[in-house]
Each structure stands twice: as structure tokens, then as C-alpha cells.
Amino acid sequence: xxxxxxxxxxxxxxxxxxxxxxxxxxxxxxxxxxxxxxxxxxxxxxxxxxxxxxxxxxxxxxxxxxxxxxxxxxxxxxxxxxxxxxxxxxxxxxxxxxxxxxxxxxxxxxxxxx
Amino acid sequence: xxxxxxxxxxxxxxxxxxxxxxxxxxxxxxxxxxxxxxxxxxxxxxxxxxxxxxxxxxxxxxxxxxxxxxxxxxxxxxxxxxxxxxxxxxxxxxxxxxxxxxxxxxxxxx
Numbered sequence: 001x002x003x004x005x006x007x008x009x010x011x012x013x014x015x016x017x018x019x020x021x022x023x024x025x026x027x028x029x030x031x032x033x034x035x036x037x038x039x040x041x042x043x044x045x046x047x048x049x050x051x052x053x054x055x056x057x058x059x060x061x062x063x064x065x066x067x068x069x070x071x072x073x074x075x076x077x078x079x080x081x082x083x084x085x086x087x088x089x090x091x092x093x094x095x096x097x098x099x100x101x102x103x104x105x106x107x108x109x110x111x112x113x114x
Numbered sequence: 115x116x117x118x119x120x121x122x123x124x125x126x127x128x129x130x131x132x133x134x135x136x137x138x139x140x141x142x143x144x145x146x147x148x149x150x151x152x153x154x155x156x157x158x159x160x161x162x163x164x165x166x167x168x169x170x171x172x173x174x175x176x177x178x179x180x181x182x183x184x185x186x187x188x189x190x191x192x193x194x195x196x197x198x199x200x201x202x203x204x205x206x207x208x209x210x211x212x213x214x215x216x217x218x219x220x221x222x223x224x
Contacts (some may be wrong), residue, residue, distance in 0.1 A: 043202065045212070058211070101145075101210050106156055107156050
């Protein structure tokens with residue numbers, strides 16, 4: 001069972017470079033999320049997509065953009081990377097049916113911005 | 115934004131000990147409280163609690179919610195080294211969003 005798949009697993013960028021983090025889920029979930037995790041700060045929501053065609057800002061959206069490409073895929077883009085964006089990024093998905101918004105997470109992308 | 119506070123932030127125990135992890139939350143638009151276990155990578159789901167006073171149990175792990183006092187606890191009995199992980203608590207509020215606490219780093223020594 002693949003679940004939630006994130007690529008790449010690791011990335012090193014120079015300040016000012018851009019990149020896109022990819023996320024795909026095969027559970028037919030409606031909602032998808034992007035989080036960042038920093039030491040001592042838990043998981044913080046960057047953007048989320050409640051359903052295909054919609055996206056909303058979370059707690060820390062500045063410096064990021066997202067695209068809900070279709071029901072399966074939700075990408076996160078850093079247009080001009082900054083050292084403050086060094087973090088571990090997690091994608092998650094959930095279905096609001098019987099499972100009542102239990103979120104399932106990908107393995108994460110470890111990003112370093114130099 | 116609702117705030118979720120976990121305590122302790124770090125805990126070191128010996129195999130066989132029983133541990134209690136705490137999570138307090140704020141109440142705006144509360145829908146449920148969730149517990150996750152995070153080892154090296156992705157957080158994995160443990161429990162979701164919506165009703166006060168009803169214990170959820172899975173093997174040696176159990177959790178309960180107190181909606182009046184706005185807290186939840188996660189108990190682990192007869193701990194094993196494989197229980198070593200970060201345990202995350204999250205409050206579900208409106209819009210299907212989760213607000214996470216900082217997590218409790220549990221280390222179980224042999």
C-alpha cells in the first residue's frame with residue numbers, strides 16, 4: 001500500500017533557488033495538506049486543499065504556493081528559497097467520511113537552504 | 115489559532131515502566147483530539163477522541179479525553195524500547211484543520 005508518497009526525500013538548495021515538492025495519494029481522499037516541522041515547534045500547517053480545485057492558507061503560508069493538480073496530487077512550491085525555509089516538510093491526506101478527518105502522512109522531505 | 119500544549123516535552127524511562135503523556139487544548143470549534151506516534155519519519159495515527167470519558171485502547175496504549183477540563187492523556191503500560199518516539203497530540207477544529215502540539219519525546223531504555 002503506497003498511501004501518501006512524497007518526492008524528493010532530500011534536497012539542498014541555495015538561497016534564491018526555486019523548487020517544487022511533489023505529493024500524491026492513492027487513497028481517494030478529498031483533502032490534502034502541507035506541513036513543516038521544525039525542532040521545538042511541532043507540525044505547522046502551510047496550506048491545505050479541502051477538495052479538488054480549492055486551496056487555503058494555513059498558519060505559515062508566506063513564501064510558499066500550492067497547486068491541487070487533481071484529486072491525487074498536491075504540490076508545494078518555493079519560488080525563492082530562504083534559509084528560514086530549512087525544515088522537514090510533510091504532506092498528508094484525509095477523507096471526511098467514516099474516518100472523520102484522520103490524516104495520513106507521507107515520509108517527509110528534508111530541505112536545507114544554504 | 116487554538117493552542118495545544120503537551121507535557122512533558124521529554125521523558126526517559128526504563129523498559130517495563132508505565133508512562134502518562136499529557137495534552138491540553140483550547141476549545142474554539144473543537145471537533146476531536148488525535149494522537150500520533152512519530153518515529154524517524156511520518157507520524158502514524160494512534161487514536162481519535164471525540165467524547166468525554168470514553169477510553170480508547172489498543173494493546174498497551176490507551177487514551178482518554180476530558181472535555182470539561184480540556185485535556186487528554188495517553189497512557190503506555192509495560193513500555194518497550196520500540197515505544198521510543200515522539201508522541202504528537204492534535205486538536206481538530208473547523209475546516210478539517212489540525213493544530214499540533216510540540217510533541218513529547220519518549221525514550222525507553224533497556
